[in-house]
Amino acid sequence: MQKGIYIVTGASRGVGEALCRSVLQRGHHVFACARSANPELECFATTTLGELSYRSLDLGNYAESRKFMDAVIRHARGAGPPTICLINNAAQLSPVGPAETLDPQEVAAHILTNLAGPMYLTSSLLSAVSELRLNSRVTVVNITSGAGKSPYFGRSVYCAGKAGLDMFTRTVAREQADRNLPNRVFAVRPGVIDTSMQTLSRNLPNEATHDRELFLRLKRDGKLLPTDTAAELILRTLDDPRVESGDIVDVRELYPDDVAL
Numbered sequence: 001m002q003k004g005i006y007i008v009t010g011a012s013r014g015v016g017e018a019l020c021r022s023v024l025q026r027g028h029h030v031f032a033c034a035r036s037a038n039p040e041l042e043c044f045a046t047t048t049l050g051e052l053s054y055r056s057l058d059l060g061n062y063a064e065s066r067k068f069m070d071a072v073i074r075h076a077r078g079a080g081p082p083t084i085c086l087i088n089n090a091a092q093l094s095p096v097g098p099a100e101t102l103d104p105q106e107v108a109a110h111i112l113t114n115l116a117g118p119m120y121l122t123s124s125l126l127s128a129v130s131e132l133r134l135n136s137r138v139t140v141v142n143i144t145s146g147a148g149k150s151p152y153f154g155r156s157v158y159c160a161g162k163a164g165l166d167m168f169t170r171t172v173a174r175e176q177a178d179r180n181l182p183n184r185v186f187a188v189r190p191g192v193i194d195t196s197m198q199t200l201s202r203n204l205p206n207e208a209t210h211d212r213e214l215f216l217r218l219k220r221d222g223k224l225l226p227t228d229t230a231a232e233l234i235l236r237t238l239d240d241p242r243v244e245s246g247d248i249v250d251v252r253e254l255y256p257d258d259v260a261l
């Protein structure tokens with residue numbers, strides 16, 4: 001089997017770490033990043049047939065992201081793998097609270113991570129594949145949320161970022177399709193998952209959000225998806241013939257038997 005290249009952001013914990021583990025077990029080369037290191041993941045990688053290149057970086061820092069993508073492209077040029085998959089998974093929830101309480105610098109940092117970062121990685125990958133005429137088919141999977149579709153009190157920045165990511169997904173897919181290019185771009189709503197983002201949601205003060213009780217109940221009732229299940233469902237979308245470029249899909253609708261909410 002020829003190794004594919006998977007680029008996974010937000011690999012220090014949560015869904016991103018689970019995605020990396022799963023892809024490594026399948027024997028692929030994973031280029032992973034987050035601000036924090038993940039020595040457990042690096043250790044795990046050595047027990048698999050896969051390969052891990054992990055870089056600590058802040059997606060809000062364009063120069064750091066560029067160095068990361070340069071390393072990916074250098075590798076792709078040498079190896080010429082048929083598959084390059086970028087999974088834009090990293091995200092932050094903060095700042096949370098009604099719009100009049102938002103700090104502009106925190107808003108800017110959020111948008112850099114949740115929207116401008118994925119835009120830059122997508123753009124630089126598509127541009128390199130086209131300019132260098134790499135014989136690779138690119139798939140970009142943007143991890144989104146129901147918050148990109150429905151408003152939630154106190155989460156205007158997160159909702160706006162995810163809505164922006166959804167529209168970016170649809171527009172880039174249209175650009176690729178209009179020129180008969182083979183690259184696919186779609187977005188996945190991964191369900192409600194037992195990660196530190198959920199812990200934060202359960203611990204926010206009532207004046208900041210109005211959905212704390214919902215998240216407390218989901219945790220109490222054992223309704224949160226384990227990270228490895230979420231990762232498997234996200235990866236399943238890659239080979240699911242029902243998922244088309246430009247789609248915004250929800251794992252709860254695609255795989256209702258695996259996500260019993």
Ligand SMILES: NC(=O)c1ccc[n+]([C@@H]2O[C@H](COP(=O)([O-])OP(=O)(O)OC[C@H]3O[C@@H](n4cnc5c(N)ncnc54)[C@H](OP(=O)(O)O)[C@@H]3O)[C@@H](O)[C@H]2O)c1
Pocket residue numbers: 009010011012013014015016033034035036037057058059060088089090091092113143144145146189190191192193194195196197198
């Ligand atoms: N958990 C849920 O219920 C849920 C529901 C719907 C959608 N999602 C989406 O699923 C994805 C994964 O979420 P999660 O629950 O796994 O979140 P998480 O546990 O909070 O992990 C977020 C990851 O993103 C990284 N990250 C955050 N800011 C970054 C930055 N500036 N630069 C680089 N990396 C950064 C974090 O690493 P560092 O802090 O080390 O940088 C971490 O690895 C996100 O897109 C989220 O919006 C989650």
